[in-house]
Amino acid sequence: MAQRLVEARIAAGFSRRSDALNRFTSWSPSTYASHELGRRRFDSDFAEKYAVAFKVPVSHLLAHDLYSAEETKPTSNIVRLQRPRPNASFPPIYQSFNTESTLPLLGQTTGGPNGRFILNGSEVGRVFCPPMLEGVEGAYAVRVFGTSMEPRFKAGETVWINPHEPVRAKDDVVVQLLTDGEDQPTESYIKEFRSQSSKVLRLWQHNPDEDESHEMVFDNEDVFSVHKIVFHAV
Secondary structure, three states: OHHHHHHHHHHOOOOOHHHHHHHOOOOOHHHHHHHHOOOOOOOHHHHHHHHHHHOOOHHHHOOOOOOOHHHHOOOOOOOOOOOOOOOOOOOOOOOOOOOOOEEEEEEEEEOOHHHOEEEEEEEEEEEEOOHHHOOOOOOEEEEOOOOOOOOOOOOOOEEEEEOOOOOOOOOEEEEEEOOOOOOOOOEEEEEEEEEEOOOEEEEEOOOOOOOOOOEEEEEHHHEEEEEEEEEEEO
């Protein structure tokens, strides 16, 4: 499925993944990248969206062996693709991430309840750069602190952040807050973004302690930054 998605994009005139994402701005770059790279299978809803964009049959993207009569009917706005020949090799060829492209892993100080921690801004190491963050200025990674976001994130996992990616409801984010009149952030959280109005920022945690609530609300005047998490790994 991933290979067919890549071939459909290229056949539609988008030689690079970024070209398609710039054209179809409603798509999530991280989700689309995971579909092209085969890290996540896409369902029929995504397949229909990609089929319309790249002008190919839905069944081709979903790798169905037989097309329905409706899909095989010639139309003026569909580009018919030939089935790709198998290109598998035996034994399998190992392919690794590009180790030449890395991002800074920022250090942190443990904080307190609700998974609070403090980003000290210092670089404590380098981690590989996922494809969706190549060339993104200011991208960085941090470690997950605490268990407040389990099972989504476990303590000690690494999360990668795109500070320029627009944030939408249910995105995972790193939030930095100002406290006590400070001009630099003194608190940080890894949470699920719910909403942000002119007055407050609302976050959600999946696994709060007994004396904590799932929802967290902060005044907008205390919010220093809200950065989207686009990748994570153990």
